[in-house]
Amino acid sequence: MKILFAASECAPFIKTGGLADVVSALPKALAPLGADVRTLLPAYGALGALVASGTEVLRLEDMRIIAAEAQGQKLMLVDHPRLFDRPGNPYVGPNGRDWPDNHLRYAALGQAAAAICRVGADGWVPDILHAHDWQAGLGPAYLRLGPACPVKVVTSIHNIAFQGNFPAEIMPALRLPERAFSIDGLEYHGQVSYLKAGLVYADKITTVSPTYARELLTPEFGMGFEGLLAARRPDLSGILNGVDLTAWDPETDPALAANFSLRSIRRRKQNRQAIIDRFGLTIAPDAPLFCFVSRLTWQKGVDLLLDALPRLIGHGAGLVVLGSGDAELEAGFVGAAYRMSGHVGVEIGYDEDLSHLIQGGADCIVIPSRFEPCGLTQLYGLRYGSVPLVARTGGLSDTIIDANDAALSARVATGFQFSANRAEALGDAIERVIECFGNRALWNTLIRRGMNHPVGWEHSAQTYLNLYRGLIESDA
């Protein structure tokens, strides 16, 4: 079975969030099940060396498709220097604003995906096009609105807040039939929506957790797409994300100050110390060290955490923050680190190695998201012994079992939950964590259960495979 992934990110080559981790890990988990996945990515500036090392497998009007293999992944790169050969973040320029030609850039990704499905790349023709998020959403449109093609389409929603909506004026530049700009096509409240294109022209739609799949059917979470998704309900499923167990392995992770496993869990302390030293914290050994590794945006509930900070600090606990995003939220944490130095340490920026060290040394990872399609950092927390404290929403509620009395006596608790979107409830939950941390036996039980919890891709990869197989067989 041959699958073409089309996406805008793939770790470790280009990453701004969880999408990159999934696009990187899922093909590796599908390979042993017999799926040959190639991942189509824009050839951003950061991927220049890969382009140079690869071979041309398809030439289109104004771009080339280059096949390259790296880090066990089979990539296909859309080589269109005028659109993609730019440094830094894939979506925004140095001024922090979206590139003004993003509609053309991700149209090119879609055109490339459809072309590979139609004519193949050096003889390789996929059975399935799997489009990820809005950036790949035009791929299904180009495929379905051109001459008939047997390739089936799956579109995955990693976060419905990102919809790729552009003014109607871009329509002629997309070179799609005019009829596509309709309510049954990619027209969305007078705009062109790349995500809607991906959904309308897909045979199956997936999202990244069962709870988010249900939430998406409500106005609160569907963000305008709830009606469309309700109409496609038989084709919609939620498949939980997993962890790349080789990229995230505390026994071998080179980013840690000390590698550890459950058997050598004492060594974990060295990572905690490394964080404390790096951020100049002065918290006591019996005080928990919380962490927050995230994009700093409204979605992630950053303001709720800022509001709850006095209660966390009031009990002598510490917090380290690694993230970047909205200037106001960044300033909120920088100010807190200044006012509460010794207890709050902040690094504004993106640092993959530091994110691993923090997971491997902090006692508790806080994820107070207002909505969270799946969330990966709670899974990394489980695997690295950083007990998750999460908002009860989306994939967070699917993956973490709250340490309430019933769950504790049933020996299934893996972390802490609180009612999403409520600073007061977050403060209460932080106090529960602090109290529980004081009970070493109980705390160690949570760590042990989390580290033993299966967070890999095996189960979900099989579910994707069944989905692909069902589509292919539906034609047979």
Ligand code: ADP
């Ligand atoms: P989202 O995709 O919404 O940003 P996820 O939890 O699904 O959230 O995935 C976030 C990914 O990005 C994780 O791998 C996390 O470790 C990583 N990450 C987020 N912010 C940073 C940062 N500032 N530095 C390093 N890694 C980060």
